[in-house]
Amino acid sequence: MGLVRRALGGRPTAGLVAGAALVALTACGSPEKSERKPEAAPSAAAASTTAAPTSAVxxxxxxxxxxxxFDGKQYGDDLLLVSEDTVSDEDLATITGVTVRGKPGVAAYTRLSYGQFTMESKVFNIAAVDPGEYRRFTGPGTATFQQQWDRVAGGEIAVAQRLQKELPIDGKGYLSVEGEPIHVGAWSPGGVDGVDAVVNAKWGEELGLPRDNAVLINTGIASPQVVRKKIERAVGATTYSISALDIVAQSGIDPGAYQQAIPVGAFRDAVGIFRYTSIGGGRIAPDPAWVKSHIVTEQVPILGSVTCNKYMMPQLKAALAEIQTSKLADKIHPGEYAGCYYPRFIAGSTQLSNHSFGLALDLNVPGNQRGTVGQMDRVIVAIFKKWGFAWGGDWAYTDPMHFELARIVNPG
Incomplete structure (x- = not known):
């Protein structure tokens, strides 16, 4: 279940590269080349700033x-189309063959494997790509950042620079993606909107990302919104989520657009495919079918009636039962319980949290505010960890009221 766990030992660590937003080096096996339309004219500015390839792996x-x-050929990132499974060759031909007023609506495209991972209650988007093809859609400053693409090919992960203070990197420069330690090779200065981190195809396969389930599209001179409507009519508006990336760049989300989160790692089993739309005010509307199949209201020890993800319930009940039999029930205050399942973005952002999936709960809220050590009894914390929960008090920016599912544990 989930990812194959490996120890960090034996992974080589590379040093910093002067003048670049790099953290280290790496490399990986060969992804299949993505298909694309005839390419646009090279950018002279991009070509002139292209660095020589780096050889370290x-x-x-x-x-x-x-x-x-880099040969200087670049495209814009206009639409990101995501499916639950691999986009079939038949659908790909239909998608890339749409026309607008008799002219091609898709000027260039590349396939990628796309999904989400969670870290400290936040959900991040990750893509496994062909570095040589994907870089053409990332903008001049990033497309010409040669070290980044060499290191992604070398098996490292490139992470958006805006997340540098948000993601916990260990002392050796590794980021744990759902239990898999991947060395950070570059902090990317830019990239495709809606993609937070990039790896190559070998890592995508190991992380469990659906192979080639997404298509990144440049519409050339055609309107992205018109092309999106044409694609939706051709392949079905609810078969694929299609985001207009110019809108995502402005607000972080395409309001009203059908979205789907495709988890990797341990929480994939508890979430499946999470479909939703943004409905304003920081709220989202999950697919009613998903809610019916995943969210339940049950009685648990100490807290009474709670509404959470049904896959977490056995572990939650086991943890609370052990707390009760350990005569520590008075350390949890039912009147200060702040809930488990609430489908909305994290306040002030367009990021989903594990609360959206019903996989987190907040306890003893008044005495355990964010950024504090909190008053949570450490034996309570240890029992929750035993039953597969992570504790927000361990985070760099602490959230000691918060417990969330980190791994599946069978109570037996």
């Missing part, structure tokens, strides 16, 4: 063929 086990020097 930090993770040979996950290395793919390096992309080589």
């Amino acid at each position: 930090a993770d040979p086990e996950h290395a793919v063929d390096p992309p080589g020097a």
Whole structure:
């Protein structure tokens, strides 16, 4: 279940590269080349700033063929189409063959494997890509950042620079993606809107990302909104989520657009495919069918009636029962319980949290505010951890009221 766990030992660590937003090196096996439409004219500015390829490979086990020097051919990132499963060749031909007033609506495209991972209650978007093809859609400053693409090919992860203070990186430069330690090779100065982190195809396969379940599209001179409507009519508006990335760049989400989260790692089993739409005011409307199949209201020890994800309930009941038999029930205050399932974005953002999936709960709220050590009894914390929960008090920016599902534990 979930990901294959491996120890950090034996992973080589590379040093910083002067003048670049790099953290370390790595590389991985060879992804299949993505198909695309005839390419636009090269950018002279991009070509003139292209660096020579770097040769270091930090993770040979996950290395793919390096992309080589950038040739200057670039495209815009207009639409991101995501499916639950691999986009079929038939659907791909339909999608890329749409026309607007008799002219092609898709000027260029690349396939990628796309999904989400959670970290400290937040959900982040990750894509497994062909570095040589995907870089063409990332903008001049990032497309020409040669070290980034060499290191993604080398098996490392490139993470958006805006997340540098948000994601916990260990002392050796590794980011744990649902239990898999991946060395951070670059803090990317830009990239495709809606993508927070990038790895290569070998890592995508190991993380459990659906192969080639997404298509990144440049519409050329055609309106992205018109092309999106054409694609929706051609393949079905609820078969794929299609985001207009210019809107995502402005607000972080495409309001009203059908979205789907495709988890990797341990929480994939508890979430499945999470479909939703943004309805304003920081709220989302999950697919009623998902709610019916995943969210339940049950009686649990100490707290009484709670509404959570049914896959978490056995572990929650086991943890609370042990707390009760350990005569520590008075350490949890039912009147200060702040809930488990609430479908909305994290306050002030367009990021989902584990509360959206019903996989987190907040306890003893008044004495355990964010950024504080909190008053949570550490034996209570240890029991929750035993039953597969992570505790927000361990985070860099603490949230000691918060417990969330980190791994599946069978109470037996």
